[in-house]
Amino acid sequence: MSTTDQFGELLEAYALGALDAPERAALEAHLAGCAECTQAVAEARWLVSQLAYSAPDAAPSDMLRGRLLQIVRAEAASHRAVTPASKSPVPFWMWAAVAALLIAAVYSAWDARRLQNQVRDIHNRAVAELAKREKIEQELTEVRREATILADPASVKIALATNDPQLVPLQAQWHAALGIVVTGQKIPQPPSNRVLQLWLIPKAPGLKPIPSQLVRPDANGNFVLLVATPPEQMANTKALAVTEEPAGGSPQPTSTPKWVGAIT
């Protein structure tokens, strides 16, 4: 087996980032002198990148799009504002004037650069502050929504009971217009490669549970899960359930529900 053949077996795992340190170091030393394997690694990266298509479909919020375009628009405007102006021609025989103009031009360029840097710094700070504020506003909006759902008498309370004596029940409140809030306290964290997943159990017989959002309790075992847009209406839903699923969630439950609560 040639050296290239020997390392060929490691290329995909290298592109995947799965090699342990000794194998990685040996392969990188080989790659430094092997064009064939370097090309093969680039193709392996392409293959690995295709795994992204297996991630569950999910869409970012419209707020992210708006925020990004706002930043980009501001930066584009700043870029246009600092485009340097052209210089005037100078007669060839006026050496003294040329020297003076050169000095003036150098000073102007330096001054323009200084101003440009100041403008950029101010702009960057403004953009960062704006992004921070929008993030806080977004979080506030979610918290307000959760608070409204929890406080509004129109919300239907759903107690999610458990058969496991080690666990405490979960509480859910479903507001027909604002969504569902599920809260848990002192909930043991699932293993690092597992998450909790909420399911809506349809009333109609024969229909499968409808997957909803994923959550992991924090270090203290607390969580608040907001489902702003439930995948089914309350009138068509018989119960809520929570299962433990592999990270990333499942299209159908793969384990027995740890908590179930009927909607009355």
Next chain:
Amino acid sequence: MFLAAFIPKQSDEASRDSTLLHRLLQRDMRAFEQLYDRHSRLVYGLVFRIVHQAGTAEEIVQDVFLQLWRNAARYDTSRGPFLPWLLTMARNRALDTLRLKSERQRRREDQTEELPAICAAPAFEQQLDDKRRVSQIRDLLTSLEPQQKRAIELAYFEGLSHTEIAETLKEPLGTVKSWIRNGLNRLREGLQSAT
């Protein structure tokens, strides 16, 4: 220049990206907007699958697209096709967020680079729109042995090494290596035979 590598070739999809990237170099905001609209959903889906938090995922997606906007002129021709490169950058950022400053982070080959290394599309690559590519890749992964699929997912989405996967699955290290190698080989063969 990097963008020259995106001037292709056979497919409308790549050609559209190429045109938009040329315009991006001219600081064309509309081009940026269209690139975002074309690819943000796929990028966000990948990042969310890794970090599991919507807010964190959006911050990472924002960083990735701002990096694209701010550094378009720094790309060079060797960086290969655009979308795989963008996905690689998004995955790296998401895993970095998970593993920040940990020993594990240093394992990944691209960790020290601001921009990810090149991806080269193989000769058999067939350009598909996102919907058909999603269906194709999911079908191929479903056709793998469950252990092969699980091991590959732990490496790709969780950033685990061979040894860490073996510990997680409580299987011998050699077995895990075989699952990943054979699984990725089957994935490649599946993509190749589909052309």
